[in-house]
Amino acid sequence: MKINKSADLARRAFLKRGSMLGAAGFAAPWALNLAAIGEAAAQTATDYKALVCVFLYGGNDHGNTLVPYDATNYAAYRTIRANLATPQANLAATLLTPATALPSGMQLAMAPQLASLKSLFDQGKLAVQLNVGPLIVPTTVAQYRSGSVPLPPKLFSHNDQQSIWQSSRPEGSITGWGGRIGDLFLGGNSTSALTCMSVTGNAVYLAGQTAVQYQVSTSGAVAVRGVKSSLYGSAACAAELRTLITNSSSHSLENEYAVVTRRSLDTEALVTSAVAAAPVFTTVFNTSNSLAMQLQMVAKMIAARGTLGVTRQVFLVSMSGFDLHDNLLSQHPVLLTSVNEALASFYGATVELGIANNVTTFTASDFGRTLTSNGGGSDHGWGGHHVVIGGAVQGGQFYGSAPAIAVNGPDDVGQGRLLPTTSVDQYAATLAAWFGVADSSMATIVPNIGNFTTRNLGFV
Amino acid sequence: MAILEKETPATEASDSDDPQSSQAAVAAGVAASLAIASCGGGSGGGSNGSGGSGSSGVTDAQASRFLSQAALSARDNIWLLQLVGYEGWLNQQFTTPPSGSSWDWLVSQGYNAETYRYSNSSSDYVIWYRLITSPDQLRQRIALALSEYFVVSVSGISTQWSQFAMAAYWDMLCENAFGNFRQLLEAVTLNPAMGLYLNTKGNQKEDVATGRAPDENYAREVMQLFTIGLLELNNDGTVKTNGSGQPIETYNQDTITNLARVFTGWDLNTGIAGPTATTQFVMPMQLIASRHSALAATFLGTTIPAGTDGVTALKIALDTLFNHPNVGPFFGRQMIQRLVTSNPSPAYVARVATAFNNNGLGVRGDMQAVIRAILLDPEARSDDALALPTGGKLREPMLRFIQWARTFNATSAAGTWKIYDLSDPASRLAQSPLRSPSVFNYFRPGYTPPNTAIASAGLVAPEFQITNEPTVAGYLNFMQSVIANGIADVKPDYTTELSLAGDPTALVKQINLLMAANQVSATTEAGIIAAVASISASTPAGQLNRVRAAILLVMACPEYLVQK
Numbered sequence A: 001m002k003i004n005k006s007a008d009l010a011r012r013a014f015l016k017r018g019s020m021l022g023a024a025g026f027a028a029p030w031a032l033n034l035a036a037i038g039e040a041a042a043q044t045a046t047d048y049k050a051l052v053c054v055f056l057y058g059g060n061d062h063g064n065t066l067v068p069y070d071a072t073n074y075a076a077y078r079t080i081r082a083n084l085a086t087p088q089a090n091l092a093a094t095l096l097t098p099a100t101a102l103p104s105g106m107q108l109a110m111a112p113q114l115a116s117l118k119s120l121f122d123q124g125k126l127a128v129q130l131n132v133g134p135l136i137v138p139t140t141v142a143q144y145r146s147g148s149v150p151l152p153p154k155l156f157s158h159n160d161q162q163s164i165w166q167s168s169r170p171e172g173s174i175t176g177w178g179g180r181i182g183d184l185f186l187g188g189n190s191t192s193a194l195t196c197m198s199v200t201g202n203a204v205y206l207a208g209q210t211a212v213q214y215q216v217s218t219s220g221a222v223a224v225r226g227v228k229s230s231l232y233g234s235a236a237c238a239a240e241l242r243t244l245i246t247n248s249s250s251h252s253l254e255n256e257y258a259v260v261t262r263r264s265l266d267t268e269a270l271v272t273s274a275v276a277a278a279p280v281f282t283t284v285f286n287t288s289n290s291l292a293m294q295l296q297m298v299a300k301m302i303a304a305r306g307t308l309g310v311t312r313q314v315f316l317v318s319m320s321g322f323d324l325h326d327n328l329l330s331q332h333p334v335l336l337t338s339v340n341e342a343l344a345s346f347y348g349a350t351v352e353l354g355i356a357n358n359v360t361t362f363t364a365s366d367f368g369r370t371l372t373s374n375g376g377g378s379d380h381g382w383g384g385h386h387v388v389i390g391g392a393v394q395g396g397q398f399y400g401s402a403p404a405i406a407v408n409g410p411d412d413v414g415q416g417r418l419l420p421t422t423s424v425d426q427y428a429a430t431l432a433a434w435f436g437v438a439d440s441s442m443a444t445i446v447p448n449i450g451n452f453t454t455r456n457l458g459f460v
Numbered sequence B: 001m002a003i004l005e006k007e008t009p010a011t012e013a014s015d016s017d018d019p020q021s022s023q024a025a026v027a028a029g030v031a032a033s034l035a036i037a038s039c040g041g042g043s044g045g046g047s048n049g050s051g052g053s054g055s056s057g058v059t060d061a062q063a064s065r066f067l068s069q070a071a072l073s074a075r076d077n078i079w080l081l082q083l084v085g086y087e088g089w090l091n092q093q094f095t096t097p098p099s100g101s102s103w104d105w106l107v108s109q110g111y112n113a114e115t116y117r118y119s120n121s122s123s124d125y126v127i128w129y130r131l132i133t134s135p136d137q138l139r140q141r142i143a144l145a146l147s148e149y150f151v152v153s154v155s156g157i158s159t160q161w162s163q164f165a166m167a168a169y170w171d172m173l174c175e176n177a178f179g180n181f182r183q184l185l186e187a188v189t190l191n192p193a194m195g196l197y198l199n200t201k202g203n204q205k206e207d208v209a210t211g212r213a214p215d216e217n218y219a220r221e222v223m224q225l226f227t228i229g230l231l232e233l234n235n236d237g238t239v240k241t242n243g244s245g246q247p248i249e250t251y252n253q254d255t256i257t258n259l260a261r262v263f264t265g266w267d268l269n270t271g272i273a274g275p276t277a278t279t280q281f282v283m284p285m286q287l288i289a290s291r292h293s294a295l296a297a298t299f300l301g302t303t304i305p306a307g308t309d310g311v312t313a314l315k316i317a318l319d320t321l322f323n324h325p326n327v328g329p330f331f332g333r334q335m336i337q338r339l340v341t342s343n344p345s346p347a348y349v350a351r352v353a354t355a356f357n358n359n360g361l362g363v364r365g366d367m368q369a370v371i372r373a374i375l376l377d378p379e380a381r382s383d384d385a386l387a388l389p390t391g392g393k394l395r396e397p398m399l400r401f402i403q404w405a406r407t408f409n410a411t412s413a414a415g416t417w418k419i420y421d422l423s424d425p426a427s428r429l430a431q432s433p434l435r436s437p438s439v440f441n442y443f444r445p446g447y448t449p450p451n452t453a454i455a456s457a458g459l460v461a462p463e464f465q466i467t468n469e470p471t472v473a474g475y476l477n478f479m480q481s482v483i484a485n486g487i488a489d490v491k492p493d494y495t496t497e498l499s500l501a502g503d504p505t506a507l508v509k510q511i512n513l514l515m516a517a518n519q520v521s522a523t524t525e526a527g528i529i530a531a532v533a534s535i536s537a538s539t540p541a542g543q544l545n546r547v548r549a550a551i552l553l554v555m556a557c558p559e560y561l562v563q564k
Helices: A006-024 A029-044 A071-084 A088-094 A112-122 A141-146 A158-167 A177-188 A235-246 A252-277 A290-303 A328-352 A424-435 A439-445 B022-037 B060-070 B078-094 B102-108 B121-133 B137-147 B162-176 B181-190 B192-197 B217-224 B253-262 B277-281 B310-322 B327-339 B346-357 B367-376 B383-387 B397-407 B462-466 B469-485 B504-516 B522-533 B540-556
Strands: A049-056 A066-068 A108-110 A126-133 A196-198 A312-319 A359-365 A384-389 B297-299 B302-304
Touching: A049 A158, A049 A177, A049 A290, A049 A328, A049 A424, A066 A071, A071 A328, A088 A108, A088 A112, A108 A112, A112 A126, A112 A328, A112 A384, A126 A424, A158 A177, A158 A359, A177 A196, A177 A312, A177 A424, A177 A439, A235 A252, A235 B469, A235 B522, A235 B540, A252 A290, A252 B462, A252 B469, A290 A312, A290 A328, A312 A328, A328 A359, A328 A384, A359 A424, A424 A439, B060 B078, B060 B137, B060 B367, B060 B504, B078 B137, B078 B367, B102 B121, B102 B162, B121 B137, B121 B162, B121 B397, B137 B162, B137 B327, B137 B367, B162 B181, B162 B192, B162 B277, B181 B192, B181 B217, B181 B310, B181 B367, B192 B277, B217 B253, B253 B297, B253 B310, B297 B310, B302 B310, B327 B346, B327 B367, B346 B367, B397 B469, B397 B504, B397 B540, B469 B540, B504 B522, B504 B540, B522 B540
Parallel strands: A049 A312, A049 A359, A196 A312
Antiparallel strands: A066 A108, A126 A384, A359 A384, B297 B302
């Protein structure tokens, strides 16, 4: 197995990062040394941390995820949302009562389907980050309209905003902030290939300068049957199959296919046996809930961390179907029910495994949506609300600014499309800091963090 | 969301390394192989690909390579191609009418019965059936490519009888594959499946009283994905830049807000007589004038005046999009990627875009001209391109499976073609026709696998977006089973190959020619031959295993997987 490259990979990551910092002029050499010291400490720590991104593909309708509840704001919401509005009476049970109330008497309730998340909020294990989205610099509505400050490119476009959320750059980007975090820590993992793990499709989020996404299915790693003892009864053919699919090639596409196949073959047995031998948990995950099945596999990987020799892992799971231009009323509650169930099960499993304080889970999405109705649903927006869950989370609180419930108000760029008041870079930097990234390294993780005064939002 | 029919997985059976059911196949094969041999031409007889050219001077390997780009299998086509040449073959395909109505097939199979109202599995059956059996191979190949550009996915259609919506969508793509892009764009726009998928169906004008705004989904995606893309392009597909070297975005949110008004007022045509309620999925959507926005719409330099009727407004909008200079390079490049290579040179894109812009007779959007330009281009045809270390494309998993089925004459004994959704990434193909996870297709045209030599070279490899540790294993496991057992009642006929089982060299060379256009190198081929030869051919079961192993080993090797 080719899994003992950690030290070399970490050294290469460090050198690359050093050159990036130097080239960008962000940091003097002494800062680099401080970063190196911080990371060295992290790498030798015996603790474990996992950062789990739950990406809601399609653009979650934040308007019906976190709903105004106080009389004034509910009335505004009801008027703007028209046929899409959730009845106020349905929200009473999920009204959030934060430790510090929002200004001007604003109250917010979670969607009725998010009762388990509300409970985690009450327990202080879930924080709500209000109106977060991609920004290059702090931006006002006036600046947006006049174009006087740089804006994230290709706003409102699904694929590009997914990419910007994951990597700070539009589609075509080849490293993401999950992967860039992974670069810093893969040296501490004896199985470095398992630093950045996806249980959903390929995503730029998990690609680093050195770190490479490793994917498992919801049932774990997949073995190639044909390379086992025999293929169609022939040991020689099984051996030949292994040779063919792993051979290097001078053709770049052929060679890359073989690289992926080698990674698949090299790590499958380790993952499969480690997961099989890991402590069992009894928390129930709904087998008909795709997100729950992905998170169950994450929990199994975390349970197997000792055998796998990993101390820092970045995970990605996802759910799709959120692009509800139509059928919002019938379908959004179904999606949120799945999200609620999956996240609650996952948190429960981490508690059961005694690792809840070491696992932080957060949501992300292409964008928020319009507050106005198009008749059947809502359209592409920009900022949205997200949640962060874990034992280390400073929960039971709102973070960021609650947007005015308005169309063409102080916080939206039309139809209730929120102009973010917190940037993804700040959100990511806060999570990265918890994970152990030194502040001096933060600009290599999220390149625009230097444009924001608050580098740590404090939710974890 | 429609209620999906629960189906039993089709491919869980073992690959029966000790096949007890193979005796009959072997016995039948001896007789049939004689018949095949008499069909003539270069496709049947284990040619090594260096010769066998007909009057066109096209070699076996060149013919097979062309067919890997233009068709779904080389079987029974190599000799024809050598006889009539590339252009002759294209002309013959252009004049071959569509091979039947998928909608009619569903009816003939009884899928209009009440029990199938909320079932969409038959939409998979009918598309696989068409792709595996239809003789109009170029049309089917182009329709499949178009289905990855004008994406509709059955999993995103919220309607009863969605199988009929998907069948009608496929038929529409087939009918328009060799027509004009402008008509294709309109047919796509008004197709009920697309209307359901991107919400033009039922889209209503603004309502000041409630604050309701038109649905923007189609207005956005028809620009971003179906016509002009996000950035201004040169005719060669490279990105235009402004005075400060920055890309120029083609539109903004205001453009979308305006264009969205055009796509209001459309709905299913329910007023027509037909055999069943499903007929409404065949007819283009119709305008309900009272729901159409009367506001002016200004976009891309065009203004549709206030009060323009909906049909006229649609015509102006689609004409505007169609005539935007981005369409040729934007569409042309992606069609090249689907058929020939992931990384066409700017000059190649420009040649295709120029054909799009003017077919030589002053016609813009002539699909036949575009297809000719793509497939006859020196970058597609020259043997020199075979040696490029970055040329070609990763074959799409669904195309590999279709190629296997066609090349080895797979047939459904009951004629039912119950091949299900093969999208599962861990145990099947990570891809299935008309089953894209979103309107952004299975993979993006600009996808670059991170941390690879491909990325370092600044190249793209779209199909690698569905290539990862589970999918490479899942594909091999799936094909190992399918090659041995078929899928559902769809079984291969290895008669011709079994006739070569006693000669592993001839067997492997034949499969290399048919499946890989001889692009599996001599070294790799030698390894496969030696492994296949190690299986004793003294029994019918052994002969069958030689055939199976030869096919799987060819289909497993990267030299096959990357179509050059």
